[in-house]
Amino acid sequence: MTSLPAQVSGQKKLGLVIDLDICVGCQACATSCKEWNTQGYSAPLNDRDAYGTSPEGTWLNRIHGYEVKGAEDEQSRIVHFPRSCLHCEEPACVTVCPTGASYKRAEDGIVLVNPETCIGCKLCSWACPYGAREYDYDHGVMKKCTLCVDRIYNENFAEEDRVPACVKACPTGARHFGDLGDAESKVSRLVAERQGYDLLPEMGYKPVNKYLPPRPRSSEKFTVAPTPSETKSDGKSRIEDFFRWADRLLSR
């Protein structure tokens, strides 16, 4: 199982497209992911010392924050950056697995860990350049994003609900789910339009998930507008004089 399935052209490649321009870092996707996957496919996502002084737990999706900054006087930009498994096409996390517990599905490219056969050797976590694997200390097995395999094919759900929990939960629509193997799919067109990119392409893992970069910032320099009360009236606008007077009065 641990060898990768043969690639055929036109292969279905299910994955996520995450819009870094829109994500507001609200953690809804991470929370929803935890909630869904705690009752789902693998053993429950554990938490330790949950109400103690140093709580920790297993999460399949975490949102990082980065500051991007150019020249000294340029205003910095904050980018919220959700990270989960990228369901790579050439993932060494799968091929290093000695038991075959880690595998990539031939039919849709989803990378999964079988919780019944994983021995918890943790080698896969060393092989993943994206830090996408998490170890569950309570069950002794590795966990990772399942692309919500137990939602997206669930026929008990209405059609529109057959998407990953994180996609469903995102209040801003920053997350998209679809078939990246089909050039005509909504996600593929989005990637083409917005120059979606791969993380660490030089590693050769060929991630399926794509990130849409933040849109270019406006070229205007950010300057603080002078507050009204500081400028002198030109005497023409009585009503503005009144507000200036009010401002001074209230500022006391």
Next chain:
Amino acid sequence: MHPAYSVILFTTASGAGYGLLALLGLVGFNHGPASSLWFGLAALVIALCLISLGLLSSTFHLGRPERAWRAFSQWRSSWLSREGIASVITFAPALLFGALWLGFIDGPQWIGLAGLVTAAMCAVTVFCTAKIYSTLTTIRQWHQKLTVPVYLAFALSTGAVLLMAIASVFGRYQTFQAGLAMVTLLLTLVLKYLYWRQIDAEPRDRTIEAATGLARTGEKVRQWEVPHTAENFIMKEMGYVVARKHAEKLRRIVMILLLAAALATVLTVLVSALVVPLSLVAFLLAAAAAAVERWLFLPKPSMSSRSTTAPNGLNS
């Protein structure tokens, strides 16, 4: 590598065990049956104990040790699986070789072949172990051409010193044993030194800018917010601050220990009255060198992700 202490000691132990066993195989190939039953028996038992200890301990840090048998199934792609299989297969020629050497099975004409196969399987097993690390492209310090030679050299040199020590205890000490130990110790030292030079010379190009893909020309990316308030698995797994903090000192310690082991080995040739204590000291020094080296090697690469808590190998 959180629970690494035991792993370090035991990979060192099984390395010395495989080195010793391989050399015994070659000795058997060369000289035929043991001229001393007790020496042969002691050496074989020590080698097999060290190896088994290493193998057993490696299952203890698994999350699910009771499923360890499953690890034999993925030899087509996984070096960890191949290592497991090779280590188990090695027991067959080794036990046959031992039985022939000690006269439990009568067939002196087979001993050379059994010895050779045993030696080869020992080399294969250590090779597979080293490959687990050297094929991980995510960790720069492991993904090196010299990783495999260094593993083999440590197994061979610690095995050679151990062979000398056991031989001297049983009154079987010979100058060629000291010569072999010295040459392999110095070889190990040179290879490890070259390995360190290599990793130091390489650019540390895995920057946070590259890992996020966020920066345009001239822009800098800085971690601004972490996704969790406590340590997470990645950080724990990867953190081994002490070894990294003192990396320079530890490297010097490894080199000094190896040199001291080589020196003690030379002295065994010169001071024949002290052969037993000197060769035992040489072995302890070589084993200590191997343990410190492993401590430095296993956890070193990881530190990386502490700063960003994201991709492995970052800034490393």
